Amino acid sequence: MIRAIGRYPQVIVTIFIFGVLGLFIFGSRYYIEQSRQALALETAEAFEISISTLHLFYSKEIVPRAEAAGVELTENFRETTDKIPFPATMTMNYGEELHANRTGMSTAMYSHYPFPNRANRELDNFQKQALAFLEKNPEDPFVKLNTTDDGDVIRYARSIIMEPDCVQCHNDAGVGKPWKVGDFRGVREVSIDLPRSSVIENEMKNLTIGLSITIAVLGMLLMLPTVNILQSTSRANEKLAAELAEKNTDLQQADLQKSRLMKGVGHDLKTPLNAIIGFSDAMQNELFGKLNNEKYKDYASSIHSSGVHLMQMIEQLLTTGIIQDGGWSYHEEEIDLRKLLHSMDPILRVTVEQADMELTLHPAKQDVFLRGDGRAIRQILTNLVDNAVKYSKASQIDIRCDVKKNELTLSVQDNGIGIPERDLKKLKEEHYRGKTSQENNSAGLGIGLWLVDNFAKIHGSELIINSTETQGSRFEVRFPPERISLKTTV
Numbered sequence: 037m038i039r040a041i042g043r044y045p046q047v048i049v050t051i052f053i054f055g056v057l058g059l060f061i062f063g064s065r066y067y068i069e070q071s072r073q074a075l076a077l078e079t080a081e082a083f084e085i086s087i088s089t090l091h092l093f094y095s096k097e098i099v100p101r102a103e104a105a106g107v108e109l110t111e112n113f114r115e116t117t118d119k120i121p122f123p124a125t126m127t128m129n130y131g132e133e134l135h136a137n138r139t140g141m142s143t144a145m146y147s148h149y150p151f152p153n154r155a156n157r158e159l160d161n162f163q164k165q166a167l168a169f170l171e172k173n174p175e176d177p178f179v180k181l182n183t184t185d186d187g188d189v190i191r192y193a194r195s196i197i198m199e200p201d202c203v204q205c206h207n208d209a210g211v212g213k214p215w216k217v218g219d220f221r222g223v224r225e226v227s228i229d230l231p232r233s234s235v236i237e238n239e240m241k242n243l244t245i246g247l248s249i250t251i252a253v254l255g256m257l258l259m260l261p262t263v264n265i266l267q268s269t270s271r272a273n274e275k276l277a278a279e280l281a282e283k284n285t286d287l288q289q290a291d292l293q294k295s296r297l298m299k300g301v302g303h304d305l306k307t308p309l310n311a312i313i314g315f316s317d318a319m320q321n322e323l324f325g326k327l328n329n330e331k332y333k334d335y336a337s338s339i340h341s342s343g344v345h346l347m348q349m350i351e352q353l354l355t356t357g358i359i360q361d362g363g364w365s366y367h368e369e370e371i372d373l374r375k376l377l378h379s380m381d382p383i384l385r386v387t388v389e390q391a392d393m394e395l396t397l398h399p400a401k402q403d404v405f406l407r408g409d410g411r412a413i414r415q416i417l418t419n420l421v422d423n424a425v426k427y428s429k430a431s432q433i434d435i436r437c438d439v440k441k442n443e444l445t446l447s448v449q450d451n452g453i454g455i456p457e458r459d460l461k462k463l464k465e466e467h468y469r470g471k472t473s474q475e476n477n478s479a480g481l482g483i484g485l486w487l488v489d490n491f492a493k494i495h496g497s498e499l500i501i502n503s504t505e506t507q508g509s510r511f512e513v514r515f516p517p518e519r520i521s522l523k524t525t526v
Contacts, residue, residue, distance in 0.1 A: 072230050073181065073190070080179075080192035080228045087127060087143050087226060088194075095123040096201055109205075111153050122209070123202075125151070127224070140229035145196070147222025149212025162191055166223050170195040174220055181230075188230040196221040312339060370521075371406045371413060373437055373446075374399050380414060384421050388433055391425045398436040404444060405521045412491040413446075419484040420448035420511045428452030428509060444520045447512035455503040464489045464499055488513070495519060 099109065102120050113121040121129065124145055131143030146154075146163055159167070166178040174195040182189045198206070198219040206215045215221070316339040318324065377397055388395040406413065417435065424433050430452030438445045455463070463485050489499040492513045503509035 072188075076188075076190040076228050076230045077179065077192070080190050080226055081177075083141060083143075083228060084192055084194055084224065084226045087131075088224060090130070091123055091127045091224075092199075094126055095199075095205075099123060099205070111151050122151075122205075131226075141227065143224065143226045145222060145224050147196070147212075149222070151209075151211055162193075163223070163225065166193040166225065170223055171220050178223075186229075189227055190230060191225060191227050193223050193225040196224050367409050367411070368407060369410055371408060371410050373404045373406055373444075376410070376413065377417075377435065377437065380417060384418070384435070387421065387425055393425065393430055394432050395421075396432070396434050398434060398438075400437045400439050400444075402439060402522045404437060404439060406444060406515060407519045407521075408495050408515070409491075412494060416446065416488050416491050416513060417448070419488050423484050423511070424448055424450045424452070424509070430508065439520070439522065442517040442520070442522075444515040445512050446515070447510055449508065449510040451508040454505040454507050455501070455509055456505060460501055460503060463501055485511075 098120070102109070108119045109122050110116070110119045111122060111125050113119050113125065120126075127143065128145050131145075135142035144163075146157070146159060146167070148167065150157065162180055162182070165180075169178045170176075170193065174197060178193040180191050182191060198215050198217055198221050200217050202221075203215050203217055206212070206221070319327065319339075377399055381395075381397060385395050421433060421435070424430060428450040430450035432451045434447075434449045436445070436447045436449065438447070465486065485499060485501075488511070492498050495513075496516050496519065497513050500512050500514065501509065502512075
C-alpha cells in the first residue's frame with residue numbers, strides 16, 4: 037500500500053477526494069430520506085392522536101348534550117337540518133373534507149361491521165392488512181410507506197376499542213354484533229403526504245460543490261507532504277526489506293550448519309557412549325569375574341545409568357532435528373498393539389521399578405491393529421512413561437489401550453502430584469520445563485512431550501493432557517477410526 041502511494045501520489049489524492057465526496061453525497065441522500073420518513077411518521081402519530089381526541093371529545097361532550105336536548109343522531113345528517121352525525125360519521129366526513137381541500141392529510145375508519153351506507157365500500161390491500169393485523173395486535177400501530185404518482189404517502193392505522201361511553205350508542209344503532217367494553221370495533225387510519233425533497237436536494241447540490249472545492253484544496257495541502265514522507269518511507273522499507281532478506285539467508289545458512297553439526301556430533305557421541313554402556317554393563321554384571329571392591333560395582337552401575345540417560349537425550353535431540361527439518365521417514369505398517377505392549381513391557385518396567393514405582397499394563401479386550409509408524413508409537417509410550425517417572429512422584433503408573441466407539445486411545449496415567457493449571461497449556465511447547473521439573477532439578481531437555489505431540493499429529497491425532505494437582509495426571513493419544521481394525525480374541 038505504501039509503495040503504491042509513493043509511486044502514484046496524484047492518483048491516490050484524486051481517489052481520496054472523490055471517495056470522500058461519494059460518501060458525503062450518499063450519506064446526505066440517506067439522511068434526507070430517513071429524515072423525511074421520520075418526520076412523516078411523527079406527524080402521522082400526532083395527527084392520529086388529534087383525530088382520536090376529536091372523536092372522543094365529540095362522543096363524550098357533544099353527543100350527550102345533543103341527545104339531552106332531543107337532537108337525533110343519524111348517518112345522513114346532510115339531508116336534514118335538525119340532526120347531527122354519529123361520532124364515526126363525523127370523523128369520516130372530516131377526513132373526506134381534509135382530502136378534498138388538498139391538505140396532504142386525510143383520515144378514514146373501517147371495520148368488519150360498517151354502517152349501512154358504507155356496506156358496499158371496497159377496502160384496498162392496506163386496509164385489509166391493517167384490519168387483520170390490528171385485530172390480533174390492538175396495542176401496536178400498522179404503518180406502510182406507499183409511492184404514488186403524486187409522491188410518497190405514509191399510511192398509519194391504529195385499532196378502535198369500544199369505550200364505556202360508546203357501547204350503548206352502538207348497540208342502539210344495531211350495527212354489527214352486541215358490543216361490550218374492550219371489543220375490537222375497527223381501524224382508524226390517517227394518511228400523510230411526505231414532504232418533497234427537491235428543495236433540500238438543491239441545497240445539498242450547492243453544498244456539495246462548495247465542499248468539493250474545499251476538500252480538493254485541503255487534500256492537496258495535506259496529502260502532498262504526506263505523500264513525500266510516504267515515498268521516503270517506501271524507499272527506506274525497500275532497503276530494510278533487502279537487508280532483512282540478506283540476514284534471513286544468513287540465518288538459514290547458520291541454522292542449516294547448526295543442524296548438520298548437531299547430527300554429526302550426535303552420531304559421533306553415540307559410538308563411544310555405546311562402548312561405555314556396554315563396558316559398564318559387563319562390569320556391573322561381573323561377566324569376567326568378581327570385582328574386589330563393592331564400590332567398583334556401584335560406580336559401574338552409575339556409569340551405565342548415566343550413559344543410558346545421555347544416549348536417550350542424544351536420541352531425542354537427533355529426532356527433534358529430523359522432525360524440524362521435515363526429514364522424518366514415515367514408515368506405515370499394521371501394528372499389533374498387544375504384541376507391541378508385550379515387547380515393550382520389560383524395557384519400560386525396568387525404568388519404572390528403578391524409581392520404586394509399580395507399572396501395570398491394561399491391553400485392549402480385543403486384538404487391536406493400528407495402521408501407523410511403529411517407531412513413533414514406541415517413542416510415544418517411552419517418552420510418556422519416562423515423563424511420569426521423572427516428574428510425577430507417583431507410586432503407580434498405568435498404561436492403557438482402550439477402544440470405544442471404534443476409536444483407539446493409548447494412555448499413560450499416574451497417581452502422582454499432578455500438574456499446576458498454569459503449566460498445562462505450555463507442556464507441549466518445545467524445551468518447556470514445568471515447575472515440578474525445575475524444583476526437582478530433573479535432567480532433561482524439555483522436548484519429550486513435544487516429540488509425543490508431533491508423533492501424534494503424524495497419525496492425525498494430538499497429545500491430550502488431563503491433570504489436577506494432588507490427584508495425578510493422564511496423558512493420552514486418540515487415534516481416528518480409519519487407522520484401526522479390531523479382531524475378537526477367542
